[in-house]
Amino acid sequence: MPELPEVQTVVNDLRExxxxxxxxxxxxVNRPQTVAPLSPTDFxxxxxxxxxxxxxxxxxxxxxxxxxGGSLLAHLRMTGQFDLGRPGTDDxxxxxxRVMFSLDDGRRLRxxxxxAFGRLIFTGHPDEILGRLGPDALDASFxxxxxxxxxxxxxxxxxxxxxxQSFIAGLGNIYCxxxxxxxxxxxxRCSNTIDRQKARxxxxxxxxxxxxALKNRGTSLGEGETNYLSAGRRGENRSLLKxxxxxxxxxxxxxATIEKIYVAQRGTHFCPVCQADYTK
DNA sequence: AATACAGCCTGGACGC
DNA sequence: TGCGTCCAGGCTGTAT
Numbered sequence: 001m002p003e004l005p006e007v008q009t010v011v012n013d014l015r016e017x018x019x020x021x022x023x024x025x026x027x028x029v030n031r032p033q034t035v036a037p038l039s040p041t042d043f044x045x046x047x048x049x050x051x052x053x054x055x056x057x058x059x060x061x062x063x064x065x066x067x068x069g070g071s072l073l074a075h076l077r078m079t080g081q082f083d084l085g086r087p088g089t090d091d092x093x094x095x096x097x098r099v100m101f102s103l104d105d106g107r108r109l110r111x112x113x114x115x116a117f118g119r120l121i122f123t124g125h126p127d128e129i130l131g132r133l134g135p136d137a138l139d140a141s142f143x144x145x146x147x148x149x150x151x152x153x154x155x156x157x158x159x160x161x162x163x164x165q166s167f168i169a170g171l172g173n174i175y176c177x178x179x180x181x182x183x184x185x186x187x188x189r190c191s192n193t194i195d196r197q198k199a200r201x202x203x204x205x206x207x208x209x210x211x212x213a214l215k216n217r218g219t220s221l222g223e224g225e226t227n228y229l230s231a232g233r234r235g236e237n238r239s240l241l242k243x244x245x246x247x248x249x250x251x252x253x254x255x256a257t258i259e260k261i262y263v264a265q266r267g268t269h270f271c272p273v274c275q276a277d278y279t280k
Numbered sequence: 281a282a283t284a285c286a287g288c289c290t291g292g293a294c295g296c
Numbered sequence: 297t298g299c300g301t302c303c304a305g306g307c308t309g310t311a312t
């Protein structure tokens with residue numbers, strides 16, 4: 001499931017595949033909800049003729065800056081994938097291709113999304129959406145001191161807070177569990193009980209976990225079509241996960257049994273010994 | 281302010 | 297083998 005490293009991998013792959021500079025000749029919307037709130041007709045009309053100029057990322061959003069000043073914001077949610085390849089025929093139509101862009105070099109950019117949670121938003125004012133997000137987790141100007149100050153402003157379960165995109169942008173369920181384990185912080189610990197030193201350690205660990213995952217092209221968990229892929233390739237980070245998806249297995253650090261609980265309605269994996277410092 | 285929960289989806293895992 | 301049931305998860309909107 002795409003979090004920051006997976007989204008950044010998609011951005012890198014689309015850049016490398018030469019999407020920047022390509023002009024959209026035609027847009028086909030197979031699932032109207034994917035491009036809401038615009039209608040399929042408006043979405044298509046407003047994008048046809050524009051050139052993909054730059055591709056960036058903020059949090060889990062992909063930000064395509066288009067010629068003429070508009071922006072296409074893409075959120076992959078659970079199963080969204082971009083595939084930039086040769087044009088296909090209708091015979092090969094995939095029922096999960098939600099939107100297709102025909103490009104001026106004969107290729108086709110497909111937005112494939114099995115579970116259909118993903119969104120493509122065309123807007124002239126991307127800041128209205130991106131401005132609601134907290135600092136990007138990898139933004140170097142987001143300092144440990146600022147992170148500490150922001151933790152102090154809330155009295156929330158630390159994992160719930162890290163998952164909140166308006167607090168810090170880019171983290172999801174997998175990398176939160178991993179970073180809390182490495183730092184030895186219980187996922188239910190109250191955010192304002194984390195001291196300056198521990199806050200610094202947590203932010204540095206989060207970044208280290210994300211950077212490592214990025215080097216491995218992210219985490220693919222399963223084998224089916226809902227599995228994360230970019231440029232047709234799996235992410236190779238799964239074997240490095242220490243607690244996520246390992247409930248019932250021994251902790252790699254102390255040998256205690258990894259537990260699974262629910263925090264903010266998400267499956268949460270942790271070691272009850274290494275992360276025992278639970279303070280309400 | 282923090283939390284809970286339904287809703288959006290559907291493949292895949294699991295149990296019988 | 298085949299069928300039914302439930303789970304996974306990001307995010308939004310609503311309720312408590």
